[in-house]
Amino acid sequence: AKKFVYVSKFVGEPKLSDFKLEEEQLPDLKDDEILCEAEYLSLDPYVRMLMANRPVNTIMLGRQTAKILQSKNPKYPVGSYVFGNFGWRSHTVVKPGTNVLPYEQKDRTDIANLLPDFGNLPRSLALGYLGMPGHTAYFGLLDICKPTKGEVVVVTAAAGAVGSLVGQIAKIKGCTVIGFAGSEEKCKWIKEDLGFDFAFNYKTNDISACLKKSAPGGIDCYFDNVGGEMSSTIIAHMRRHGRIAVCGSICAYNSTEPVKAPMLQRMFINNELKMEGLLVYRWTDRYSESFNQIFQWIQEGKIKYRETITKGFENMPKGFIELLKGVNLGKAIVQV
Numbered sequence: 001a002k003k004f005v006y007v008s009k010f011v012g013e014p015k016l017s018d019f020k021l022e023e024e025q026l027p028d029l030k031d032d033e034i035l036c037e038a039e040y041l042s043l044d045p046y047v048r049m050l051m052a053n054r055p056v057n058t059i060m061l062g063r064q065t066a067k068i069l070q071s072k073n074p075k076y077p078v079g080s081y082v083f084g085n086f087g088w089r090s091h092t093v094v095k096p097g098t099n100v101l102p103y104e105q106k107d108r109t110d111i112a113n114l115l116p117d118f119g120n121l122p123r124s125l126a127l128g129y130l131g132m133p134g135h136t137a138y139f140g141l142l143d144i145c146k147p148t149k150g151e152v153v154v155v156t157a158a159a160g161a162v163g164s165l166v167g168q169i170a171k172i173k174g175c176t177v178i179g180f181a182g183s184e185e186k187c188k189w190i191k192e193d194l195g196f197d198f199a200f201n202y203k204t205n206d207i208s209a210c211l212k213k214s215a216p217g218g219i220d221c222y223f224d225n226v227g228g229e230m231s232s233t234i235i236a237h238m239r240r241h242g243r244i245a246v247c248g249s250i251c252a253y254n255s256t257e258p259v260k261a262p263m264l265q266r267m268f269i270n271n272e273l274k275m276e277g278l279l280v281y282r283w284t285d286r287y288s289e290s291f292n293q294i295f296q297w298i299q300e301g302k303i304k305y306r307e308t309i310t311k312g313f314e315n316m317p318k319g320f321i322e323l324l325k326g327v328n329l330g331k332a333i334v335q336v
């Protein structure tokens with residue numbers, strides 16, 4: 001079995017030399033345990049943030065889908081698939097319901113769950129639209145921004161796992177959707193294939209000018225994946241009673257200096273804006289609702305998904321570094 005540990009604290013952008021591939025001797029199975037083999041592994045920006053607080057020489061955090069190779073648990077038969085929070089591991093011995101990662105809550109019912117039947121859809125979606133990023137987009141937009149028909153919704157990191165779904169759900173709800181993403185290719189995808197009304201490359205355009213053109217009456221909802229100056233610029237274009245869901249602040253994950261952004265209090269007062277941070281776990285009890293709804297929308301062709309797949313377990317660090325550089329369109333995944 002193989003696992004990735006990180007061997008030096010990240011400074012700025014992670015480097016290949018920050019990671020080490022190690023052999024791991026797995027224990028024999030005890031009663032109730034299963035042996036799983038990773039199939040798809042998820043690459044997520046939050047890992048960059050959380051690892052900053054973990055000691056070096058610990059395993060990289062991360063989720064995966066995995067096939068059961070051996071089982072001493074009758075509820076988890078050999079050949080079936082689980083979703084696991086196992087870290088960057090090729091093989092894992094686990095008792096379902098208990099956590100194998102250090103520094104994580106020890107007992108949780110959602111660890112090593114059997115995957116539901118995905119029908120004709122790939123199991124990798126358990127890491128994207130039909131998993132954590134999907135729940136984030138669904139509840140963050142619908143429960144916090146609460147967009148209604150005809151309103152204007154802006155989303156940043158709009159061609160990523162969360163952002164690309166936020167925009168599509170907002171379209172289903174009858175909104176005008178404006179996305180900001182970091183390349184022409186990404187903008188073309190979200191506008192032409194996903195049906196966003198406007199898509200702008202924030203690296204080559206003036207954000208204020210883009211919003212004056214696309215939302216002359218102002219913005220009602222902002223789904224913020226990025227934070228920093230870009231978000232302050234967008235918030236300055238919100239109209240009365242606008243709602244902001246603060247989901248991520250990826251502009252700062254790799255930065256070594258504190259991020260400075262313009263003061264916004266006056267804007268909040270004048271327009272009576274509402275801003276709320278979110279952690280997806282708030283909605284754990286309602287995950288089946290978002291799963292069922294997003295599954296249905298995909299089946300109906302109302303929502304399209306895309307994945308950027310890096311092949312080979314040994315390429316996990318490369319895929320992770322590329323995710324933070326913005327190489328991915330849609331969900332970033334590693335296929336073993």
Ligand code: NDP
Pocket residue numbers: 044045046132133136157158159160161162163180181182183186225226246247248249250251252278279280281323324325326327328330331332
């Ligand atoms: P994405 O698939 O969106 O990948 C990250 C993207 O962020 C990159 O592709 C890149 O796209 C963009 N990006 C990177 N650096 C910057 C920067 N400096 N400024 C602007 N954009 C940047 O990842 P996810 O969809 O998984 O996550 C999106 C956000 O949501 C993250 O901030 C993440 O931490 C957050 N999140 C929060 C959760 C919560 O519970 N609060 C749960 C899940 C995710 P581009 O080319 O457009 O720059």
